[in-house]
């Protein structure tokens with residue numbers, strides 16, 4: 001075949017461009033340049049972090065360019081929707097470059113945006129536009145491990161003396177006695193796990209005389225960093241500052257109890273991991289108005305403590321919000337009493353992106369809208385920071401035909417379109433929710449009785465009554481299937497009562513100011529009430545209804 005000189009030139013140019021792009025990608029992924037803090041004032045209102053957050057899987061939120069994959073520009077274009085809902089914060093699931101091409105927890109570059117999500121410029125624009133609407137943005141930082149394809153690990157497997165070798169955890173021989181969640185966590189590099197995406201259980205066995213095992217808490221595709229190496233700690237501190245300097249409002253820190261392991265027995269939640277976590281919190285909060293929440297599944301309340309992470313998801317407690325709505329009296333009790341002892345820095349939710357935390361709320365309550373609303377009210381009206389999982393606000397169902405976590409991670413249902421759900425002009429990367437025809441943003445916006453309007457109302461109470469967002473938590477009680485509590489802040493005093501039962505229930509609220517007037521904040525048109533001279537209010541609640549009352553102060557005794 002005769003060569004075409006012009007084509008040759010074009011190919012040569014393309015190859016040079018590709019090489020330059022690859023170089024810059026590699027340079028970024030292995031760039032360990034220190035990042036000094038650049039501290040500027042936060043544009044967010046005080047206490048923004050006690051407003052409701054939306055957990056957003058960018059891949060599934062909104063596609064702006066028709067490639068079927070959600071992206072940062074799609075999110076920026078829909079910030080008005082979040083503002084209208086009253087959302088004060090966004091948690092972005094990982095947006096950094098990654099090896100998995102889906103959830104993003106296998107990082108290949110800690111300082112760049114996944115190309116399918118956009119660019120650093122798109123990130124900057126998202127932050128600017130969110131701030132303009134009083135919305136803060138925090139993002140996942142996956143600190144414990146890298147992807148096995150991360151250039152740092154690919155260098156490290158070259159052996160001792162290679163760049164980044166001592167950034168990971170190695171053993172000459174296979175250490176005995178280890179088991180993490182039913183798996184042996186040491187892997188031999190000869191098994192090349194990066195070649196076995198999706199079939200990790202079929203890794204070849206290492207040769208009998210193999211030497212050179214690495215450690216991976218979450219599997220062979222995600223090797224743990226060596227946090228005993230100060231260079232590793234410094235690198236992550238610099239990477240955290242990289243995003244904070246751009247205006248990021250904080251982090252959701254992934255799997256922090258797994259930072260450092262002691263031995264085959266003492267591998268989970270070691271004291272050194274807590275020390276490292278506190279350092280991360282201090283670094284982040286060295287910037288004004290920043291927020292940190294940790295994923296610590298075993299002992300979340302310990303990590304919620306200001307002496308450790310200063311915020312943590314309330315795993316273990318959170319399913320009681322749903323079980324109460326399903327009519328379980330023990331869970332009604334747990335809803336009422338949790339915040340009598342838990343730190344008001346805990347983060348609550350009713351479902352997230354992980355199936356171990358539960359199915360989508362729609363599926364947990366079997367599509368019962370009354371129960372759905374009660375589950376939502378429980379956590380949206382309590383202390384801490386509530387996290388709505390994207391799509392939850394419209395009653396989006398899980399895609400039951402998909403395996404593992406995937407049923408939870410479908411495109412957001414924007415419209416009733418059966419093929420795209422209005423999420424993309426192209427072909428969505430994953431099937432849309434099975435109830436897209438009825439439970440989508442467009443239709444729920446038009447229906448005043450919808451789940452969306454209910455979420456907006458509950459979040460609105462949190463935004464307009466400061467005691468609900470961050471007041472004291474007192475006089476809590478559970479009686480049968482009714483839970484009640486009172487909140488106070490700066491002279492504001494509110495009472496929340498939820499009847500989870502299918503029968504009317506009459507309860508007596510105690511500890512109110514004598515003869516206090518109580519007007520109804522929810523339902524808005526319900527009659528005002530008055531406490532007796534002992535500060536008691538006897539009140540009958542309709543089935544599966546809640547009331548939020550605001551104390552208007554005691555009248556003078558006669």
Ligand SMILES: [Ca+2]
Pocket residue numbers: 063064065066067068069070071116
């Ligand atoms: Ca896209």
Ligand SMILES: [Ca+2]
Pocket residue numbers: 144217224225258259260261
């Ligand atoms: Ca670790």
